[in-house]
Amino acid sequence: MNTHEKFKEYGKKALEYRRKCEMLLPEIFKSEIWREKGFLSIYEYAAKLAGMSAAVVDDCLKIHKRIEDKPELMAIAEVKGLRAVKPVAYIATQETAVFWADKAAEMSQHTLQTYVKEFRNESDVKSEEEVTMKLKPEVLKQLEKMRGELTWNDLMERLLGNDVPEAVEASSRHVPNEMQRFSKGKFNGKCHYPNCTRPGEILHHTQRFALERVHDPARLVYLCKAHEQIAHLGLFDNEDEAPHSWRLREAADKSDLKYFVDRKVQGYRSG
Ligand SMILES: [Zn+2]
Known part of the structure; x- marks a missing residue:
């Protein structure tokens, strides 16, 4: 084999094994093998053992969740990899899974993406409506953060179909x-x-777990280190409401039970 042939051959093998790794992620996520093996998270596990980024791990888990009840798409994923069916994972339904599986089988990921985009445009042109909304700037900012790379329509669809875990x-x-x-x-x-x-960086219970031993998605927020510390200093106003209502205040409310709990935690941290 000359250099080019070797490179081609090894590259093919590398991609094949990578796809195999990706297909194992949902099982690893469910069984938490990573915990047993001493890793902090599935992200650390996948990064250290297979050089996979957190974004790829998330992507694979999300795609798998969307297609696990659609055997036709699962079959394609087995052969071409989870990410080959990504473009159709979010639009395929039980009824259209066969149609989309056929397309995913015969098209490259890039072609499939283009096809899906145009397919949607065509079917959406007639049915899409322009909407004007009056939103508070802080609400809009939060929605934009939530939207990320999605279109507004995709965000709305995601919100409509969101399965919020139960408290x-x-x-x-x-x-x-x-x-x-x-x-x-x-x-x-x-x-x-x-x-x-x-x-x-840190999941934060706005009600304080010590006060009410509940994990409630409506009161479980994800904060950067600085904002987590500010919350524990009692400086969030309206902390019990949705994040877009939060404001900073100048001094903590010392009559609030949370203040008492946070003081205790501060004590542990510095002590
Ligand atoms: Zn922050």
Whole structure:
């Protein structure tokens, strides 16, 4: 084999094994093998063992979730990889899965993407309506953060179909995995504080877990380190409301039970 032939051959193998790794991710996520093997998260596990980025891991898990009930698309994913069916994962329904599986089988990912885009444009032209809305700037900013790369229509569809995990009473601070993904993904991994575009780092119970032992997605937010500390200093006004209503205040409310709990936590942290 000459150099070119070797490169081509190895590259083919590399892609094939990468696809195999991607297909294993949902199982790894469910069984939490990573925890057992001493990794902090599935992201660390996938990065250290297979050089996969967090974005790819998220992508694969999301795509798998969308197609796991559609055997036709799962079959294509087995052969061509999870990400080969990405363009159709969000539009295929049980009824149209066969149609989209055929297209995914015969088209490259790029061609498929183009096809889906134009297909949607054609079917949407007649049915799409222009809407004007009056939104408070802070609401719009949060929506934009949530939207990320999506079109407005895709965001609305996602919101309509969003399966919000149910609140659970718990004895442990450990937030169930599905809920973690929900809360962290809500604003594309960004801090939930209005206008803050730093990546989130810490899941924060706005009601304080010590006061009410509940993991509730409506009161579980993802904050950057600075905003988490500010919250624990009692300087969030309207903390019990949705993030776009939060404001900073100059001094903590010392009659609030949360203040008492946060003081105790501060004590542990510095002590
Ligand atoms: Zn922040």
